[in-house]
Amino acid sequence: MNDNNQCDSSDNKSDLEVEQQELEALELASALRWAEYNQYIDKMPCYTGGLTGYAFVQELLNGHPVRMHNTFRMDAPIFLNLCQILEQSQLLEDDRHVTVIETVGMYLYILSHGVVMLVVAERFQRSKDTVYRQFKRVLKGLCGLAPNIIREQTRGQQPPPPEIRNNPKFYLYFKKCIGAIDGTHVSA
Incomplete structure (x- = not known):
């Protein structure tokens, strides 16, 4: 046992x-x-700079006009008008974390300076993924505006006379007027 x-x-x-x-x-x-x-x-948070992207854009909008133009290649009233048109057309709206103003600012910053997403991410204190998504949103929004703004020459409109169209001395006056000669019109 x-x-x-x-x-x-x-x-x-x-x-x-x-x-x-x-x-x-x-x-x-x-x-x-x-x-x-x-x-x-x-x-550890990566983007911890002093100004958020929204604060950066606000500083430019409220600051000296030259800074705004140098940064976005656009004056403040035109920038705000573009944002307003995109919102009113329902082509762009505030994201959960990013406003339309900041989104358009990122887009114009990329186009104005030809910088890579990493530089924009650092400047606006956002991830590269966020910058990429916002860039695509603005691009789609602007493409959505195209049918309302760009139109072909209608039948009733006369093309510019050949003496203007073919004369190099008038080039100075028309060099930045895309479509003034070929009939494509973008309303101002």
């Missing part, structure tokens, strides 16, 4: 040891999972 108790006691010890090992394995797995989770959660 004593031998039987010893077997039961050794079985209990081995069961306890197995249970203890399983518990340790679960604790280790939990600790590893927690470490992996924290690796992605406790990231």
Whole structure:
């Protein structure tokens, strides 16, 4: 009978040891999972500059007109009018985190300076992915405006006379007037 108790006691010890090992394995797995989770959660913020993108655009809008023109190649009233037209046409609206003004600002900054998304992300304190998405949104919005603004020459309109169209001395007057000679008109 004593031998039987010893077997039961050794079985209990081995069961306890197995249970203890399983518990340790679960604790280790939990600790590893927690470490992996924290690796992605406790990231250090990347874009922590002084001015947010919205504040940057507001500073330009309220600042010296030359800065606005140098940055976006557009005067403040025209910039605000463009934003308003895009909103009223329902081609662009405020995102959950990014306003129309900031979105159009990012778009014009890229076009005006030919910079890469990384530079715009740093300037506007946004991720490259956000800059890319916002750029596409404005591009689609502007393409949506095209049918309302650009129109072909109608039959009733007369083309410019050949003496104007073919004379190089008039080039100075028409060099920045896209479509003035070929009939495509963009209303101002």
